[in-house]
Amino acid sequence: MHSLTNLSLKTIVKKQVKWKIKLYISSLSSLIILQSIFGFLFFSSGSGSSGYGQQNLDLNFTIYSLDMHLFLSVFWAFISAIIFTTRAYRMDDLSVISSRTSSTIANTVIIMIYSLIAVFIMASTFYLQLLAISFLKNEPFIIDNLIFSPTLFMMCFSIICLFGAIGLLFGNCFKGPVFIKSLTSFFVMFAVFILIISPDSINLKGLIMLPNFMMSVCYLSVAAISFSLAIWIANKSEVSRT
Amino acid sequence: MTAITALLFIPFILILVIFIILRKLSKNTKKFWTPKRIIIVIAGYITLGFLAFLYFAFFYESKLTVLANSEIKQLESELKSLQRYDQEYNSSYLTKDYIKNTWEFKFEGDSLPVSIQERGNGLNFDIRLRYNDDIEKGKAVISYYQFPVIIDGLNMADQIPLPIVYMTQEQLFIEPPLENKVSYNRIKASLGIVDFNREVDLEPSISLFHYSSVLLIDVARNTELEDLQGRVTYIR
Numbered sequence: 238m239h240s241l242t243n244l245s246l247k248t249i250v251k252k253q254v255k256w257k258i259k260l261y262i263s264s265l266s267s268l269i270i271l272q273s274i275f276g277f278l279f280f281s282s283g284s285g286s287s288g289y290g291q292q293n294l295d296l297n298f299t300i301y302s303l304d305m306h307l308f309l310s311v312f313w314a315f316i317s318a319i320i321f322t323t324r325a326y327r328m329d330d331l332s333v334i335s336s337r338t339s340s341t342i343a344n345t346v347i348i349m350i351y352s353l354i355a356v357f358i359m360a361s362t363f364y365l366q367l368l369a370i371s372f373l374k375n376e377p378f379i380i381d382n383l384i385f386s387p388t389l390f391m392m393c394f395s396i397i398c399l400f401g402a403i404g405l406l407f408g409n410c411f412k413g414p415v416f417i418k419s420l421t422s423f424f425v426m427f428a429v430f431i432l433i434i435s436p437d438s439i440n441l442k443g444l445i446m447l448p449n450f451m452m453s454v455c456y457l458s459v460a461a462i463s464f465s466l467a468i469w470i471a472n473k474s475e476v477s478r479t
Numbered sequence: 480m481t482a483i484t485a486l487l488f489i490p491f492i493l494i495l496v497i498f499i500i501l502r503k504l505s506k507n508t509k510k511f512w513t514p515k516r517i518i519i520v521i522a523g524y525i526t527l528g529f530l531a532f533l534y535f536a537f538f539y540e541s542k543l544t545v546l547a548n549s550e551i552k553q554l555e556s557e558l559k560s561l562q563r564y565d566q567e568y569n570s571s572y573l574t575k576d577y578i579k580n581t582w583e584f585k586f587e588g589d590s591l592p593v594s595i596q597e598r599g600n601g602l603n604f605d606i607r608l609r610y611n612d613d614i615e616k617g618k619a620v621i622s623y624y625q626f627p628v629i630i631d632g633l634n635m636a637d638q639i640p641l642p643i644v645y646m647t648q649e650q651l652f653i654e655p656p657l658e659n660k661v662s663y664n665r666i667k668a669s670l671g672i673v674d675f676n677r678e679v680d681l682e683p684s685i686s687l688f689h690y691s692s693v694l695l696i697d698v699a700r701n702t703e704l705e706d707l708q709g710r711v712t713y714i715r
Contacts, residue, residue, distance in 0.1 A: 260514070262517045262518060262521075263512070266517050269520070269524055283664070285671050289630050289631070293640050293657070293659060294639050295661070296630060296635065296638070296661050297660070297663075298663055298664075299662065301665065302667045302668070302669055302671040302674075304670055354521070357525045357528075358524065358525065360532075360668075361524055361527060361531075364535065365527060365528050370664065374664075376664050377542045377663055378535075378664045379541055379543050379545060379664070380535065380539070380541050381632075381667045383532070383535055383536060384536075386669075389668070445672075445676045
């Protein structure tokens with residue numbers, strides 16, 4: 238018979254990750270459904286368009302880029318990470334030996350793995366949408382850039398991972414000690430207030446101008462901080478500790 | 480009134496029907512969608528996406544190709560010399576490479592009246608006259624020279640419509656072309672919002688430049704051209 242004292246945290250987390258990765262897999266299918274629905278809704282409009290008028294030529298480009306797919310993945314990661322911390326999902330933790338800390342560490346690992354798979358799903362939706370357009374719309378395509386560059390792949394992964402981390406932190410904040418709940422509520426209200434009063438005060442231009450790799454490093458650093466905070470809060474809110 | 484009622488109630492009825500169907504199916508779907516099957520679906524979806532990528536990479540033939548920045552810069556520097564030739568009234572820059580269309584007309588007498596009709600945005604090309612010894616008397620050869628038009632890295636010269644040139648009652652009429660509307664889909668496996676912010680600082684000439692196209696009227700040396708609007712310039 239096993240007991241908590243005989244098992245190291247690493248072993249518990251490993252077991253939990255193995256267990257949860259199968260249990261939470263339906264969240265990835267929801268991403269596929271979400272991407273397919275929006276891909277269908279914005280079938281012919283693309284992510285953007287540009288027009289030119291030169292020498293009696295009215296030229297219009299419909300641009301198909303990854304923006305919409307990334308926004309959806311980011312939204313999905315944020316919501317899924319919050320859902321992972323809800324009571325319904327916490328009940329599943331009882332199926333294996335766990336503590337709140339080990340559960341949060343396992344969730345962190347799962348969010349990172351799912352973020353990686355989400356990038357592949359995102360890319361698949363992008364290419365499948367293009368294929369559908371080329372067969373159904375019968376309009377010519379100009380291929381500017383077909384291949385995902387490794388740095389872009391890393392950037393997409395880091396953005397999805399970041400929002401997953403923020404979602405996990407958010408979810409943990411609201412099940413943590415009272416002072417953390419109050420602090421989070423105050424922070425959210427303050428952020429909303431700043432956004433309404435002075436939206437120009439948040440300027441991401443400097444970050445966007447950085448190369449993809451540097452942007453990814455920035456996002457991953459913030460994600461690491463969010464994950465660490467989420468684990469720290471989970472550790473603080475343990476029911477009983479040995 | 481009936482239409483408004485229908486518009487309000489139809490979505491509600493649809494949602495209700497979907498809800499009832501989902502409720503009835505939920506038990507069966509829960510049994511069917513085991514983790515193993517979901518993994519198969521996800522793997523299948525990613526594989527399909529990869530196959531779609533392979534199709535575009537190896538089997539899709541694009542009609543237009545985007546020029547590299549170095550190619551565009553080279554083209555731009557070549558075309559800059561055209562302006563110098565034109566200012567010196569030297570026709571040597573009007574080579575066969577740039578000819579897009581040629582019209583031939585016959586007329587009687589020694590004079591050819593030319594009427595230029597401007598409408599809308601006006602003429603988008605220059606009109607030049609050249610006396611050519613190889614052309615017989617009573618004949619006019621009109622050639623339209625189209626230079627590269629670079630828009631967003633694409634050479635759109637082939638899409639620029641031809642001017643309308645015709646002769647009636649011994650008079651040559653030149654009219655600007657009707658607007659040509661073209662739409663293309665562009666594949667950019669990147670983030671548009673990031674690219675847009677980064678491309679603002681790029682040199683504008685790389686993404687957009689064009690030189691005025693030329694309509695050249697070749698006539699025999701003793702022919703008098705009656706330029707009714709004063710738009711024709713003589714060129715050697």
